[in-house]
Amino acid sequence: MTAFSNHQIVLTAIGEDRPGIVSELTQLVSDCHCNIIDSRIAILGCEFTFIMLLSGDMSAISRIEHVLPTKAMELGLLTMMKRTASHTQSEFCAGYTLEYTGIDTPGTLSKVTRYFADNNISICSLKSDTFDEQVDTKMRCEIEFNIPVDVDIDQFKISFESLSHTLNVDYIFKRIR
Numbered sequence: 001m002t003a004f005s006n007h008q009i010v011l012t013a014i015g016e017d018r019p020g021i022v023s024e025l026t027q028l029v030s031d032c033h034c035n036i037i038d039s040r041i042a043i044l045g046c047e048f049t050f051i052m053l054l055s056g057d058m059s060a061i062s063r064i065e066h067v068l069p070t071k072a073m074e075l076g077l078l079t080m081m082k083r084t085a086s087h088t089q090s091e092f093c094a095g096y097t098l099e100y101t102g103i104d105t106p107g108t109l110s111k112v113t114r115y116f117a118d119n120n121i122s123i124c125s126l127k128s129d130t131f132d133e134q135v136d137t138k139m140r141c142e143i144e145f146n147i148p149v150d151v152d153i154d155q156f157k158i159s160f161e162s163l164s165h166t167l168n169v170d171y172i173f174k175r176i177r
Contacts, residue, residue, distance in 0.1 A: 006055075006057065007055065007056060007057060007058055007060075007061045007083070008037065008053060008054065008055045008061075008083070008084045008085060008086065009034075009053075009054050009061050009064065009065070009081055009082065009083050009084065010051065010052070010053055010054075010081065010082050010083075010084050011029075011050075011051070011052045011054055011064070011068065011079065011080075011081050012049070012050070012051045012052075012079065012080045012081075013025060013048075013049070013050045013051075013072065013077045013078070013079045014047055014048070014049050014050075014077065014078045014079075015047065015048055015075060015076050015077035015078060016046060016047065016048065016076060017043050017046060017047065017048035018048070021048055021050075021075065021077075022041065022050065024071070024075055025050060025052075025075075028064070028067065028068065028071050029052070029054060029064065031067075032056070032060055032063040032064040032067060033056055033057075033059075033060040033063065034054040034055065034056040034060045034061065034063075034064050035054065035055050035056060036052050036053070036054060037052075037053040037054065037055050038052070038053040039051065039052040039053070053084070061083065064081070065081055068081065090122075090146075090148065091148070091149050092146035092147055092148055092149060093147050093148070093149045093151075093153070094146070094147045094153065094175055094177065095124075095144065095145070095146045095147070095175070095176045095177035096144070096145055096146075096147065096153075096173050096174060096175055096176060097142055097143065097144050097145075097173070097174045097176055098112075098141075098142070098143045098145070098160075098171060098172075098173055099140070099141070099142045099143075099171060099172050099174070100112070100140070100141050100164065100169040100170065100171035100172075101138055101139065101140045101141075101169060101170050101171075102138065102139060102167065102168050102169035102170060103136050103137070103138060103139070103168065104130050104136075104137040104138055104139040105139075105167070105168070108139060108167050108169065109128055109139075109141060111163070111166075111167060112141070112143070112163070112167070113126075113143075115159075115160065115163055116143070116145065119151060119156055119159075120148065120151065121145050121146075121147065121148065121151060121156075122145065122146070123143055123144070123145050124144045124145055124146060125142075125143070125144040126141070126142070126143050126144075127141070127142050128140065128141040128142075144176070146177075157173060160173075
């Protein structure tokens with residue numbers, strides 16, 4: 001690990017979507033001598049959301065903590081920051097995505113994520129949304145996850161088949177690593 005990347009902070013920003021907002025935030029990060037390690041952007045309703053994992057030396061991290069609140073007010077953003085450390089990956093045997101779709105029904109995502117928790121599988125990434133199709137509102141979800149070495153993936157898939165029938169969703173598992 002280099003001296004540049006020995007400290008990390010998670011930065012979240014939420015505000016009204018408009019052109020140039022990403023440029024303003026990434027310039028601020030650069031001006032503070034931080035590096036963007038990972039990031040996600042989404043538009044939720046009319047709101048822009050941006051989450052970044054930044055790294056830098058202690059003075060760079062302190063600088064972003066000091067400068068961001070003022071810049072956020074100028075940009076009309078609600079921000080939050082939290083210092084963190086490098087993520088240590090647990091041992092896994094494979095990575096997968098689960099994609100499922102069905103009629104939008106309250107509680108489906110909760111039941112699917114509970115299934116993962118009950119099987120001791122951490123979710124790496126999750127994206128879900130709804131869309132109109134003919135007379136129904138449908139939901140779709142994509143979950144990325146790693147299978148721990150002590151989990152039987154075949155049994156996990158067989159068991160999920162039963163859950164999918166209960167929830168009335170179509171799904172597909174894809175191995176990604």
